[in-house]
Amino acid sequence: MPSVTINNISKAYSSIRALDHISFDVGKREIFGLIGPDGAGKTTLFRILTTLLLPDDGTASVEGLDTVKQYREIRNIVGYMPGRFSLYQDLTVEENLNFFANVFNTSMQENYDLIKDIYIQIEPFKKRKTGRLSGGMKQKLALCCALIHKPSVLFLDEPTTGVDPVSRKEFWEMLKRLKQQNISILVSTPYMDEAMLCDKIALIQSGKILSIDTPENIIAGYPQKIYAVKGENNYRLLEYLRKNPDVQSCYIFGEYLHVTLNNEFDFRFPDKVEVNPTKASIEDCFIRLMDHRPERVSD
Amino acid sequence: MKSSDNHITSSSDSTGNPSGFMIETGNLTKKFGDFTAVDHISFQVSKGEIFGFLGANGAGKTTAMRMLCGLLSPTSGKGRVAGFDIYKEQDNIKRNIGYMSQRFSLYEDLTVKENMRLFGGIYGMDNKDIKTKTADSLQELGLGSEQNLLVKYLPSGIKQKVAFAVSVFHSPKIVFLDEPTGGVDPIARRKFWEMIYRASEQGITIFVTTHYMDEAEYCNRVSMMVDGRIDALDSPVNLRTQFNARNMDEVFRSLARKAKRIFP
Numbered sequence: 001m002p003s004v005t006i007n008n009i010s011k012a013y014s015s016i017r018a019l020d021h022i023s024f025d026v027g028k029r030e031i032f033g034l035i036g037p038d039g040a041g042k043t044t045l046f047r048i049l050t051t052l053l054l055p056d057d058g059t060a061s062v063e064g065l066d067t068v069k070q071y072r073e074i075r076n077i078v079g080y081m082p083g084r085f086s087l088y089q090d091l092t093v094e095e096n097l098n099f100f101a102n103v104f105n106t107s108m109q110e111n112y113d114l115i116k117d118i119y120i121q122i123e124p125f126k127k128r129k130t131g132r133l134s135g136g137m138k139q140k141l142a143l144c145c146a147l148i149h150k151p152s153v154l155f156l157d158e159p160t161t162g163v164d165p166v167s168r169k170e171f172w173e174m175l176k177r178l179k180q181q182n183i184s185i186l187v188s189t190p191y192m193d194e195a196m197l198c199d200k201i202a203l204i205q206s207g208k209i210l211s212i213d214t215p216e217n218i219i220a221g222y223p224q225k226i227y228a229v230k231g232e233n234n235y236r237l238l239e240y241l242r243k244n245p246d247v248q249s250c251y252i253f254g255e256y257l258h259v260t261l262n263n264e265f266d267f268r269f270p271d272k273v274e275v276n277p278t279k280a281s282i283e284d285c286f287i288r289l290m291d292h293r294p295e296r297v298s299d
Numbered sequence: 300m301k302s303s304d305n306h307i308t309s310s311s312d313s314t315g316n317p318s319g320f321m322i323e324t325g326n327l328t329k330k331f332g333d334f335t336a337v338d339h340i341s342f343q344v345s346k347g348e349i350f351g352f353l354g355a356n357g358a359g360k361t362t363a364m365r366m367l368c369g370l371l372s373p374t375s376g377k378g379r380v381a382g383f384d385i386y387k388e389q390d391n392i393k394r395n396i397g398y399m400s401q402r403f404s405l406y407e408d409l410t411v412k413e414n415m416r417l418f419g420g421i422y423g424m425d426n427k428d429i430k431t432k433t434a435d436s437l438q439e440l441g442l443g444s445e446q447n448l449l450v451k452y453l454p455s456g457i458k459q460k461v462a463f464a465v466s467v468f469h470s471p472k473i474v475f476l477d478e479p480t481g482g483v484d485p486i487a488r489r490k491f492w493e494m495i496y497r498a499s500e501q502g503i504t505i506f507v508t509t510h511y512m513d514e515a516e517y518c519n520r521v522s523m524m525v526d527g528r529i530d531a532l533d534s535p536v537n538l539r540t541q542f543n544a545r546n547m548d549e550v551f552r553s554l555a556r557k558a559k560r561i562f563p
Contacts, residue, residue: 037484038455136356162401162481164355164510165548166555190482191511205484235496251489254513254546255535283485290486 001064002027003153003184004049009058011044018044020207021058026153026186026200029179033198033215034188035282041207042188043083046157049186050080062153076104079146083157083188085138089131093122093141096130097148104149114181115144118174136167143174147183154178156187160194172197195282203286210289215282222280222288224248225264228256230274237273251287258284318379321346321473321504322367326376327385329362336362338527339376346472349495349505351515354524355555360508361477363524367506368475369393381472394422397466397474401481404462407451411442411461414450415468422469436464439497456487463494467503474498476507480514492517512548523551526560 002025011019019041026032034042047053049060051071060067062074087096097119101108112119122140125133130141139159146154156175160168172194175185187198195201195215203210203218211218231237238257241250246267248260258278261267269275322344329337337359344350354360365371367380369389378385381395405414412433419429437446440460450458459479466474476495480488492514499505507518515521515535522532531538531554535547544550 037487038482134357158482162356162478162510164555165512165551166355168510192485235493235500238493251486252492252517254516287485290484 003030004032004060004062004186006045006049006060007058009045009048009055009060011041011048011053011055011057017207019048019055022204022207022209023058024202024209024212026184028184029182030199031175031179031185031187031197033195033201034186034204035190035192035195035201035286036188036204037190039206040204042204043157044207046080046082046155046186046188050078050155051075076149077152079149079151079154081142081146081154081156081159083161085142087130087138087142087145090129092127092129093133094126096141096145100145101148106149108148111148111150114150114178115147117177118147119144136163139163139171147178152183154183154185154187156185158188158190160189160191168194192281192283192286201282203282203289205286205290211285218282218285219280222285224260224288226278226280226284227259227261227269228253228276228278229259229269230256231270231272237270240270249287253281253283260288318343319346320344320379321348322350322378322380322506324367324376324378327363327366327373327378328375329359329366329371330374335527337366337373340524340527340529341376342522342529342532344473344504344506346504347499347502348520349499349507349518351518351521352506352508352524353515353521353551355558357560358524358558359527360524364475364477364506364508367392368396368398395472397469397471398477399462399466399474399479400477401479405450405458405465408449410449411437411440411446411453414461414465418465418468424469432468432470436468439494440464456483456490459483459487459491460494463491463498467498471503473504473506476505478508478510480509480511488514512546512551515547515551521547523554525554525558530554530557 004026006022006024009019009022022045036042044053048055049062049067051067051074054068063077065073067074091099097108118140122137125137130138133141160171175187179185198215201215201218202212234252234257238250238252241247241259246261246263248262250257250259320343325341326339327337328335328339340363352360362371366373366385367378369385369392372386380392383391385392406417409417415433415436416429419432445453445457453461463479480491483491495505509515518535520532520534521538522529533541538550542550542553544553
């Protein structure tokens with residue numbers, strides 16, 4: 001049995017379709033990544049799965065429990081870290097942890113093993129009020145609080161947004177260790193490079209799933225050749241290439257431009273331009289899937 | 300995206316900016332009690348340059364940026380922004396810079412046009428200027444009917460572009476962008492950088508922080524802050540050579556490893 005089952009879920013806020021017939025499963029001990037920009041519907045889906053919001057249509061279950069009919073049971077077995085920091089700012093680090101442990105009828109000691117690796121990093125500040133912690137420390141405390149009752153499924157809504165690349169990497173290493181402790185994880189992120197750290201991902205935009213698979217398969221499924229191109233002035237090169245009808249797409253990727261062609265045979269890149277075939281990244285895949293989709297305007 | 304550096308020129312201008320640098324700091328320092336948030340940083344930014352200001356969370360970027368924007372007085376050291384002294388001429392600095400952050404930039408309950416009118420008015424532009432500039436900005440943004448929508452109804456990618464247009468609406472000399480592309484989809488993120496490039500070609504100096512390391516590659520030069528210091532400053536290609544790294548992500552990691560500061 002999968003840890004999370006989502007079956008044709010839709011949700012609208014007045015005229016905005018936040019989720020449009022979404023279906024997928026999160027397997028046991030899987031890190032499942034929900035990858036998409038702001039406004040894709042990620043938070044709405046988290047709120048439905050954590051029983052905080054009713055879907056308009058469709059059903060969902062967590063560890064076999066229905067999110068509507070069995071919401072009380074679900075609340076005991078899931079951990080939820082919302083995108084917006086939501087611990088008590090005027091309680092200390094220690095007080096917050098003890099509070100959440102008490103709410104779930106447990107104690108910090110009982111599940112200390114699970115949070116130990118993370119907690120020792122914030123322990124030196126345990127007497128400090130939570131409102132006065134840095135972003136990185138708040139994030140670690142929020143994760144400890146979401147774990148304190150030993151949940152079987154963990155929901156993490158953009159845990160790494162605004163976090164620097166080094167701290168983000170550390171955070172993902174913590175997730176890998178939690179997975180080994182039999183916890184299934186649904187995590188959302190707008191950072192496409194983090195997709196590679198997930199077992200399975202769904203690319204989501206404007207309430208619709210663009211693709212679901214392992215990150216490796218999504219990349220392998222990229223149907224075209226991509227060229228990494230570099231000129232003396234990449235911005236001018238970009239403007240030049242975009243005007244050519246044989247160029248299908250052209251976007252900046254770090255020090256290179258990634259270019260795909262409509263016509264492989266007739267096209268020649270300008271002289272003095274470095275051209276190398278390159279492998280697709282998740283961002284290339286996302287761009288290809290969304291390229292001809294207009295941005296959603298809601299009114 | 301790197302450009303040939305020929306559009307970066309040090310020019311002296313009418314506001315009395317003898318060095319020609321748009322930003323110039325010498326041993327700029329800020330202490331909070333016995334904690335040194337910014338520790339003797341010295342650097343210059345030229346007109347039209349795209350300058351990336353990178354560092355781990357807690358390295359001191361925001362404190363440094365607040366001093367440069369005239370929002371916080373330094374403890375010691377010197378600095379000039381747009382030719383104005385950061386101790387004595389903070390009001391002049393504010394008039395000559397633009398600012399945009401991911402968190403706040405636009406009034407959500409106003410339309411795109413109303414936001415432009417409001418910010419133009421705040422910066423003392425007259426009605427005629429506001430009208431012309433609004434038309435120009437809307438054309439560059441390529442907005443159709445969306446221009447009359449409340450900002451809260453715009454998709455995040457468009458909102459970000461509008462926020463940038465509003466931050467340069469009063470034609471500032473420098474625009475400070477604090478993580479401008481967080482949470483934006485990959486196409487919008489790239490289109491946003493294309494706007495930055497156009498602004499820079501028009502001579503606006505860009506000072507930008509980001510956590511996307513591919514975006515560091517688009518800057519003319521990048522500084523890396525570690526524990527309040529600037530530990531490296533050069534063009535992305537030179538930094539990669541200096542740190543024997545394949546990309547900016549590796550440069551960032553090798554520098555961040557040196558950090559000793561534990562941020563409570």
